[in-house]
Amino acid sequence: MTTFKSTHHTARKLVIKLGGSTLEGLDVAFFKKIQELQQEGYQIIITHGGGPAINRTLAANNVTSTIINGIRVTTAEAIDLVKTTLIGQVNPFLVHELNAAGIQAIGLNGFDGLLLESTFLDEAIYGYVGHIEKVNMALLDVMLTANIIPVIACIGATVDGQALNINGDTVASEVALAVQAESLLLVTDVAGIRIEGQYKQEATAAAIDEWIADGHIYGGMIPKVQGALACLTAGIPSVQIVDDTLTGTTVLGVRHSHNSHTI
Numbered sequence: 001m002t003t004f005k006s007t008h009h010t011a012r013k014l015v016i017k018l019g020g021s022t023l024e025g026l027d028v029a030f031f032k033k034i035q036e037l038q039q040e041g042y043q044i045i046i047t048h049g050g051g052p053a054i055n056r057t058l059a060a061n062n063v064t065s066t067i068i069n070g071i072r073v074t075t076a077e078a079i080d081l082v083k084t085t086l087i088g089q090v091n092p093f094l095v096h097e098l099n100a101a102g103i104q105a106i107g108l109n110g111f112d113g114l115l116l117e118s119t120f121l122d123e124a125i126y127g128y129v130g131h132i133e134k135v136n137m138a139l140l141d142v143m144l145t146a147n148i149i150p151v152i153a154c155i156g157a158t159v160d161g162q163a164l165n166i167n168g169d170t171v172a173s174e175v176a177l178a179v180q181a182e183s184l185l186l187v188t189d190v191a192g193i194r195i196e197g198q199y200k201q202e203a204t205a206a207a208i209d210e211w212i213a214d215g216h217i218y219g220g221m222i223p224k225v226q227g228a229l230a231c232l233t234a235g236i237p238s239v240q241i242v243d244d245t246l247t248g249t250t251v252l253g254v255r256h257s258h259n260s261h262t263i
């Protein structure tokens with residue numbers, strides 16, 4: 001494996017997405033790694049999901065939901081619960097954990113400075129689910145320059161002020177693309193892509209297409225690999241799907257397969 005050397009004059013940006021399946025159990029070692037990456041000179045942006053917390057809130061309110069290819073169909077009733085869970089519970093929990101570990105962090109969602117300007121993805125199919133039109137990079141840069149980690153909940157906002165639910169992996173890849181991140185890490189509860197019981201160290205786009213088609217990749221792994229491939233195609237040098245020890249699968253893009261590196 002070769003090390004990718006950035007030719008950009010701007011600081012190296014790293015986007016880390018924490019899945020709902022992992023963020024409740026992050027340990028001291030994880031936060032130490034974040035600090036080490038900051039010391040190495042990376043500007044870090046954290047985005048997060050919260051699927052399990054949303055499931056609990058919906059169940060407590062007797063609201064059912066269906067999931068199509070990892071995307072939750074979000075009714076008018078569900079969007080308010082999704083919004084309050086992500087912005088009111090999950091986001092401050094994570095911001096607190098970071099601050100308590102001595103890492104400066106500020107919680108954000110799509111409404112703040114219209115950070116994630118969104119439109120409906122396809123209202124007839126998905127209901128209140130967003131498609132990101134624009135990311136307010138300038139706002140993120142203010143925080144990054146001040147050495148503060150923005151912690152972004154996956155709620156988008158329309159220009160009219162309607163909250164929209166967006167899959168956490170989609171937010172992570174859109175933010176990585178917007179800030180031209182050097183690397184995107186999708187942190188989840190598995191050490192990467194597992195096929196017939198074996199974790200893959202690397203995965204090509206062609207292999208991923210086959211694994212989706214034959215059902216080896218399903219559910220919540222689908223938005224991850226789709227986001228990963230979108231980033232690689234658009235020139236983000238490195239995308240990895242990892243567990244909280246940051247080990248897992250490096251997704252290889254068509255043009256960047258010899259440029260991948262491990263954080």
Ligand SMILES: Nc1ncnc2c1ncn2[C@@H]1O[C@H](COP(=O)(O)OP(=O)(O)O)[C@@H](O)[C@H]1O
Nearest residue numbers: 019020021188189190193194216217218220221
């Ligand atoms: N090929 C695969 N390899 C690993 N995990 C997979 C695969 N296909 C589907 N999955 C599922 O994807 C899950 C991770 O997605 P998800 O539950 O949405 O996590 P997160 O909350 O971190 O986004 C895994 O726990 C696993 O159940």
Ligand SMILES: CC(=O)N[C@@H](CCC(=O)OP(=O)(O)O)C(=O)O
Nearest residue numbers: 020049050051071072166167168
């Ligand atoms: C539209 C959509 O699917 N939204 C997701 C947002 C949370 C999420 O993505 O959480 P994880 O990162 O834990 O999977 C949902 O409602 O579950």
